[in-house]
Amino acid sequence: MSDAAVADTRRLNSKPQDLTDAYGPPSNFLEIDIFNPQTVGVGRARFTTYEVRMRTNLPIFKLKESCVRRRYSDFEWLKNELERDSKIVVPPLPGKALKRQLPFRGDEGIFEESFIEERRQGLEQFINKIAGHPLAQNERCLHMFLQEETIDRNYVPGKWLSSPGLTICLPSFSLAFGHTVGTLLRSSFLRRGGKLWAEVLGF
Amino acid sequence: MSFFGFGQSAEVEILLSDAESRKRAEHKTEDGKKEKYFLFYDGETVSGKVSLALKNPNKRLEHQGIKIEFIGQIELYYDRGNHHEFVSLVKDLARPGEFTQSQTFDFEFTHVEKPYESYTGQNVKLRYFLRATISRRLNDVVKEMDIVVHTLSTYPELNSSIKMEVGIEDCLHIEFEYNKSKYHLKDVIVGKIYFLLVRIKIKHMEIDIIKRETTGTGPNVYHENDTIAKYEIMDGAPVRGESIPIRLFLAGYELTPTMRDINKKFSVRYYLNLVLIDEEERRYFKQQEVVLWRKGDIVRKSMSHQAAIASQRFEGTSSHPEARTPGQLSDNNSRQ
Numbered sequence: 001m002s003d004a005a006v007a008d009t010r011r012l013n014s015k016p017q018d019l020t021d022a023y024g025p026p027s028n029f030l031e032i033d034i035f036n037p038q039t040v041g042v043g044r045a046r047f048t049t050y051e052v053r054m055r056t057n058l059p060i061f062k063l064k065e066s067c068v069r070r071r072y073s074d075f076e077w078l079k080n081e082l083e084r085d086s087k088i089v090v091p092p093l094p095g096k097a098l099k100r101q102l103p104f105r106g107d108e109g110i111f112e113e114s115f116i117e118e119r120r121q122g123l124e125q126f127i128n129k130i131a132g133h134p135l136a137q138n139e140r141c142l143h144m145f146l147q148e149e150t151i152d153r154n155y156v157p158g159k160w161l162s163s164p165g166l167t168i169c170l171p172s173f174s175l176a177f178g179h180t181v182g183t184l185l186r187s188s189f190l191r192r193g194g195k196l197w198a199e200v201l202g203f
Numbered sequence: 204m205s206f207f208g209f210g211q212s213a214e215v216e217i218l219l220s221d222a223e224s225r226k227r228a229e230h231k232t233e234d235g236k237k238e239k240y241f242l243f244y245d246g247e248t249v250s251g252k253v254s255l256a257l258k259n260p261n262k263r264l265e266h267q268g269i270k271i272e273f274i275g276q277i278e279l280y281y282d283r284g285n286h287h288e289f290v291s292l293v294k295d296l297a298r299p300g301e302f303t304q305s306q307t308f309d310f311e312f313t314h315v316e317k318p319y320e321s322y323t324g325q326n327v328k329l330r331y332f333l334r335a336t337i338s339r340r341l342n343d344v345v346k347e348m349d350i351v352v353h354t355l356s357t358y359p360e361l362n363s364s365i366k367m368e369v370g371i372e373d374c375l376h377i378e379f380e381y382n383k384s385k386y387h388l389k390d391v392i393v394g395k396i397y398f399l400l401v402r403i404k405i406k407h408m409e410i411d412i413i414k415r416e417t418t419g420t421g422p423n424v425y426h427e428n429d430t431i432a433k434y435e436i437m438d439g440a441p442v443r444g445e446s447i448p449i450r451l452f453l454a455g456y457e458l459t460p461t462m463r464d465i466n467k468k469f470s471v472r473y474y475l476n477l478v479l480i481d482e483e484e485r486r487y488f489k490q491q492e493v494v495l496w497r498k499g500d501i502v503r504k505s506m507s508h509q510a511a512i513a514s515q516r517f518e519g520t521s522s523h524p525e526a527r528t529p530g531q532l533s534d535n536n537s538r539q
Contacts (some may be wrong), residue, residue: 007391012380014395014446021444028402028440058402060373129483132404134374 029057032131032146034124037116047071048116050123054146060137060160066147072096074151075123078130081141085157088136091129094122212258213302215335215346217271219251230351231323231457240351243317243331249273249350250311253296253335257305267338269297273312275319275331275352277468279418289466290316290331299338319465320354320497324416325427327469354460355499359385368399369489376400379477379489381449387498388458394449396477398441404482408437410449411476412456413490418469431473432456453495461494 036051049069056064075093082090097119100109109115130136131146140160144151219225219241228242243249253271257264275290292315296308322329331352337344362383370376376399381392396408412432419425437447462471473495479487 009391009393009450011448011450012382012393012395014397015444017444017446021442024442026440026442027400028404030404132481132483133485134371134403137374 025057027057029055030128030132031055032124032127034120034127037120039111046111048111048119050120052127052146054131058137061143061147063147068146068149070145070151072119072123074145075126077151077153078141078145079126081157082130082136082139085141086135086139088130088133091126093126094119213264213337213344214256214258215337215344216254216256217251217333217335217346217348218254219249222251228351228353230321233323233328240349243315243350243352244355245317245352246314247317248311248313249315249333250309250313251333252307252309253346254307255302255305255337257302260304264302264337265339266297266301267299267340268295269308269335269337270295271308271310272334272336273315273331274334275317276329277466278328278330279468280326280328281418287466287468289318296335317352318354319352320460320462321351322459322462322465322471324469324471325429326416326418326425329465329469353497356387356460356496357499359496365491365493367489367491370400371487374400374402375479375487377479379491381475381491381493383493385494385496386453387496388460389454389498392449392451392453392475392493396436396447396449398443398445398447401440401442403485403487405437405440406480406482407435407439408441408447408477408479409433409435410451411478412451412453412458413474413476414458415472415474416469417472420467430476431458458495460497 032052032054034050034052037048038050039046039048041047049071051067052070053067054061054063054065072093079090079093082088097110097115100112100115102109127146131142136142138159140155140158143160144155222241226242227239229237229239231237253269255264255269271294273290273292274288277287277289279285279287292312294310294312296310317331319329321331330349332347332349334348335346362385364380364382365384366378366380368376368378378397378399379394380397381394383390383392386392392410411430411434414429414431416427416429417424418427432451434451436449441447458473459471461473462469464470472492474490474492477489477491481487
């Protein structure tokens, strides 16, 4: 095969993009806000809850909008469930602040405004990081945490099945011998949680 | 190598007969420095002379024989004691005796087979060298001269593109395409990435060239991966239907040809790693092997002048008798 002295560096041909795809809303919309902390109860039985509001267009989530109230121990529960059941490396939570829970402090301890704000930020980072992880989205605990009114600690842990009709089945293309213009090799679609591991997702 | 002031010592030099005309090529040494060595190809004759200069012209030099060797050997760094010689030629230059004056000896290793390319890697080294030895009772006088060997190939008959649809179900589907599966060292990788489904928040995408050096056999196989290049091809979040072009010039990187199972001791293979990074620094990647080969840019002296010019303009004619088609990568390979 003869070849010009200068290599051909022209772009490969590609399909023009559909305008509705180009200008439509992206398919990866996922926003979770943690706000409106409220301390409930009296005396030693006090605790702080936070509003967890989620907006998304990802089909894997049943509700496109949800708003629930969660406390710090609920986040701890979620972290433990994910560490046990999924293969992901779960990001850290903001601290437990045990020292702040000791008596005889000069300030409000864990109900101090600045501390609550610090914790709120940490929880927001934590939940956004997790909710976008394809493997975490597979876990029932995440969906229950984000979209159900209360967390049923006696639930049956397991994988979350996407809505029917969304599973994609791709045929395997066999190799065409003698094909001169590019040969389509076998597709490989990784079922979620199949061969993925930790934070490094190969596909 | 002689005791201070005792006996006679000599200086040995090896000189190639075509040192003036022969090209030199840069090659990395084990400590990372780049040096130039004479460049040889498979089948070429290695000839020259060994010159012996007496340090003290009044004393004579007793010796047990003088010889010159041409050696091709593989050295595994974790097993330095054992050199695996795959080419070993020797010529005796002088029988045991003595010298009273400086002398030179001609030698010629005709049409020497040099089946593999010189390689200096992380855990293994393949080198070719001439070694002149004056054998003596206590210590020999030895002089080595390294040369560099390049293995050439011609344009492969079959060089299909690589085109594949990959992804994570319901999350990320892409189709990637590279224009060839076998690239020469000064080639350009032309390709594209087409997004079919994007449900993650991609921050950017890059393509890495990874070199994997494999040493050892059986249960003691060791892979050393080295990222030779990282080349960003996209910054920002793509949506469905977008195509991102790839144009990666290989000449700018330190690459060697793909080496498979060299003398059953080591391999050097190259992979393109397509990496997508999302906003939480998660990395989604797909690795694909590519075969690299060295294109010859010399014109054989036996060709006529006209043919020589034509060959330079259309560098693809299979006029290299020693050139081989690159690798044994089957184009019917349907495994990823």
